[in-house]
Amino acid sequence: MDFVSPVLDIVPRLWDFGVKHVAHVKHLGERLEELRTAMDDLSDHRDDVKERVEMGLRSQPEMVTKRVKRWLSKVETIEEQVVALIHEGNLQVERKCLGCCPRNLQTAYKIGKKVLKKTAEVKELLQNGYFATLTERLPSEWVSSRSTPPGSPQMVAQFPMENTVGLYSKVEDVWEKIEDENVGIIGLYGIGGVGKTTLLKKINKEFSTRDHVFDSVIWVTQSKATKVEEFQDIVRRKLEISDDIWQKCSNENNRACEISRLLSGTRFVLLLDDVRKGFFKSQLTSLGIPLPNKGNGCKIIFTTRSEELCGYLGAQRRIKVECLPPEQALSLFSMTVGEDILNSNPEIPKLAEIVTARCSGLPLALLTVGSVMASRKSYHDWICAVEMLQSYPSEFSGMGDLVFPPIKFSYDSLTSPIARKCFLYFSIFPENCTISVDELIDLCIGEGLLVGTSPR
Structure with a gap:
């Protein structure tokens, strides 16, 4: 019976471990709200610090201390991370299966874990944001030789x-x-x-x-x-x-x-x-x-x-600088559209994923399409947008004026007429098709696009 005691000792530990993991998913909504509140407190304090810094710089020749500048930089960085994380978390909370559990438990767990860690970082940054002095006197040589250090x-x-x-x-x-x-x-x-x-x-x-x-x-x-x-x-x-x-x-x-x-x-x-x-x-x-x-x-x-x-x-x-991966692309699109629109119809978040995929991670396309859809609460409008982006993307509002010109310029900037012809030739392949490089070269030779004894 000596083996029983170790087993009994392991059981409560496994239970505690499981409870902690489930909590990341079960309490995701509450933890997102806690993170949002903590970030609001940090942002308000940051604004107070900036205002006091500006008053100090206006009143006499001084410069911001290195500690304050470093802290302000950290706040700005973490604010961007928190905004993106909250958007990711909200999408998981909205996509519930049977009205209680997120559809993708693994993703929800990872986000819940990140939210908990980020909340602790935000609160720690707020605690470190109280300074005895915000500015310091300029060195005398700076005061005499220049207006700013x-x-x-x-x-x-x-x-x-x-x-x-x-x-x-x-x-x-x-x-x-x-x-x-x-x-x-x-x-x-x-x-x-x-x-x-x-x-x-x-x-x-x-x-x-x-x-x-x-x-x-x-x-x-x-x-x-x-x-x-x-x-x-x-x-x-x-x-x-x-x-x-x-x-x-x-x-x-x-x-x-x-x-x-x-x-x-x-x-x-x-x-x-x-x-x-x-x-x-x-x-x-x-x-x-x-x-x-x-x-x-x-x-x-x-x-x-x-x-x-x-x-x-x-x-x-x-x-x-490359296109955004799917998760970040969806986050950027969601931030541009806004939570009010995404929450106005339970089907819109699913359609938002389809629209995001059609933009292929290109930030300009995501921002352009997102700005247009930011006023569309109708399910019918979103269905029409999806169909238009799939069939006639150039007809979508803003795409012809904003998105296509820089892409066309990139095409026009290809080094030779042959390169441009090859690029257009690639468009006949189906979307997401795997293309063999050797096969492609053979096809281009057959079409007369590549010439010479050693095209490879």
Whole structure:
């Protein structure tokens, strides 16, 4: 009978273990509400801290302490994670089988576990958000030589931000490269509408909350400043070069010299958005932009649809921005549509999954379609949307004006007429069809799309 005691000892432990696991699923709704309440408390306190910081900066020459900036950055990061997690959790709560249990118990369990952990993180962050001092006096040399210290929030232009679901890991990846002294130029590339500009905006915003060593952050949308004078004028306004001085610079070379004079000896970050073909690394110096190196510690981060262009601009690190995986795509779409619409009919969440799948994880498509469906509570409207996206996607509101142009530009940017013909040839294959590369090459040769003795 000696074996009985160990068995009896194991039984209550297994019971406790099972109860804890079931609780993650059974109490998911309550825990989501607890997380929402905790996040609201943290957001309110964050706003109070920001207001007190702004009052301190306005009253006298001071700078935000590193502890406060680090805390504000953590709050912003966790807020994005909480919003996405609550949306995922709400979808599980709404999809109940027999009115009591979520249909996918494994997913509901994982989300419940994440919710519990995230709630603890939010509460801990709130407890750590009480500071004896929020700002500190500027060093005397900064007060006399400049209006703002390196890394201060005032130096960063603020842009309206889209939802940044799925970009957190990319932001961290880019920031790691920014802190690497061996990396001066970083290229972000991907198809049109995948979220490159949103990622760059998010990185730009990080300079207002994180600790950094840079004196200025300059944003230029290269596709809108294709002329030398347009590009230089954007940079000079950021550097606050007066109109009198600028007018004395009679030509492009003189203006480039003035920009270079002000940027030399400083650490700057140049954010170049939407770089198009024909823009090369050598053009930066002719515009007055010193190239990054270990000595000056400067950075250039750019977005483009062409990986090839990353080479032309001398990117030491290339980061591909890709479409969202299914769970994050559904989260972004749900956030755009809104809970009121999703809860207005029990069938709409199922249709939302179908619509999301039709967008193939492309953020621009998810945001465009989600914005249209944000006012549609009728089940019939959602059925029509699904049918239209499956049969005539170009007729869907916003798709022709917003989604197709960047995709067409990506198609037009293919390197040769042959590449474009091959791309169109692929469209005859059924959706989700597995295509053998060798078979595809043979077919293209047979159609006369590929020629030569060694097409492979």
